[in-house]
Amino acid sequence: MTIMENSGFSSPRNDAFPAGLRVLVVDDDPTWLKILEKMLKKCSYEVTTSGLARDALDMLRERKDGFDIVISDVNMPDMDGFKLLEHVGLEMDLPVIMMSVDGETSRVMKGVQHGACDYLLKPIRMKELRNIWQHVFRKRIHEVRDIEFHEGIDEIHMMRNVSDQSEDKHIPSGTDSVSGKKRKDVDNKHDDRECNDSSAVKKTRVVWTVDLHQKFVNAVNRIGLDKVGPKKILDLMGVPWLTRENVASHLQKYRLYLGRLQKEKELTASFGGLKHSDITSKEPNTNHCLQNLVNNQQCDRTSDSHSIHRNETVIQNVDFKMYEGDMKCTVSMPMAEPKNAINVDNSDPQKSSSTRTSLSHSFGKLDSEVKLATTIPKQYSWNEECSRAQMNRECKPQFQPKSGINSLPLTTLPQSIQLDCVQPGPSLSFRPSSIDHDKAKPEMKPAYVKSRSLGIEQMSPVGCKVDLSSVQTGSKLTNAEGFKFISTAMWSMNNHSLDQVVEGGKESAHRSLNLACGSALKSWDENLHGGFFPGDFQPVNIDPRSIESLNYNNPELTAEVPNYLYDSLKFDFEYPFDSMEYPVMDQGLFIV
């Protein structure tokens, strides 16, 4: 009972949980509405009724945190109950109970499929309603557990040796077997802490603004992803009102996001090339993927492999993500030409020309895809540069990044570019190969995913960490491509973002870019001979050493996330993503 008492309900009667549970009942049948209202009141719940699904949705939207659970009938005249169920799940992430006179298995199954946490048959008995609080409680407990789990893991890390830590850390929220077990242990250990912390976990979610996220990423980078822990991050962030639980859950998502990036990278690599057609189609997915990071359940794709590369992968994944999602936005840049992704090259002054070329190549391919995408704001001067660069690259790897870069108002060259690169990364959900991401979508933290709505601008390159290791291991060109693409895309992104990025920390950007470029190049290099890009492909010999000079895992990479980028993450949740198969529910995490 202590747990219940400290469940952290934001309702006025916290201490008497489940009393005071705020229920919204939706039923077009006035008889039942009256009965249910009375029944729920008898359970000491706070009841609000609505005879129309639309009204109910409006109410829910107006008072985002005003309800704990929704009970809805399946058959309603103005809106299908299942639709309402979906909306509530997606937008508000509240538990929903379905009701119906019809107890047919198929209907019940449909309800469950749509996310109903329970399905009641009319006539409904009071005792059935008495227990609905368990759904609310369960949801909260799971959230807390996730946080606690990770916090526990972090603590364990401190106690154990490094090897153990890495093992623990690699447990993405998506995987059940290992994490489940560990979770048990952790929970047992931290039961008290859980109780105490639960009370602190309120219904009100933290809004991870771009600013906040940036601080978070900065802290993570400074500590090092493999050594990071919520407490450390919290201390570094210096945000007084933020709790460790907030950070822990955010960190979890972030890890998933990184993981997803990695997966995508790997995935695209395996595909060996961009599938143009897929790219555009993947766009929505990318966003979702990232968004899905929030939704742990959905992020099953994270695998150990990517976790291993987590640090390194970040960038790459980001690239993919960015690519995909950004294809729309970023591509705009040179959209029309599958020219160089040059910017990437430019950013890394140390890169050999070949490297640059590779970037452009990859980018070029991407570009074609990207074109489909969209709208990239042409404000970025460097975008144009890129196009130009692309043209140049045709023949050789001698890419003059400078040309492209210089034009960029923000950057002073690779550095500035890097900033962009890095930042938009995550949000870009690049999917160079855009191919079967579905298979293995690395979990990306939703935060980093740039919501489509914002497009590139919104992208917050959350610290792209180039997965150099993967690159080096022969990641496919796609990875490189993706990365490059992303880089370019990122650059093409809003000038704002660039500006911000630039301001944010050129250095880090610089480094990140290097990193990204490095990896991109590397992978690209490896794939060069694979005829990755039909047509424009110009094999370039990338000097591996140039890559090595890149800073892998530059922690700063993840740092510069323009605030607005973060915000963008919040959007697009409802974007139906297909291949990713991530429930849109994720958005709840970031939307708060």
Added chain:
Amino acid sequence: MEGSQFQRQAANMRKTLFDQGYLDEQFIQLEELQDDANPNFVEEVVKVFYRDSARMIRNIEVAMAKTPIDFEKLDDVMHQFKGSCSGIGAKKVKGECTQFQDYCKAENAEGCTRTFQSLKQEHAILKTKLENYFQLTRQC
């Protein structure tokens, strides 16, 4: 005493309603919900039911008057109506609803019509009985 007489009468009437299958367990649920905060809760719910069910019956009549009859739609409307009936525990009326739905699935227009008549009758009978019952209980 008057009070106790009415009480006894009401109790008898109530028992009959149950024994004769007019009401089922759900009605008891409603009675259990009645409290000081809502002393006439059961009556209020029944009132709401009858107001709404009248509307539903009209809808069914309209649907049945169409040619050709849309059995699926009819089934849907009846489904809603049945749900409502289950709310107050109107057992006999509910039975008629089920029968009606069976005919709908069999696309038996004649069966539907017959059952519908029967349904309306039961619906009306119950209404009268309950009104009398509530009157009695108010006297107590």
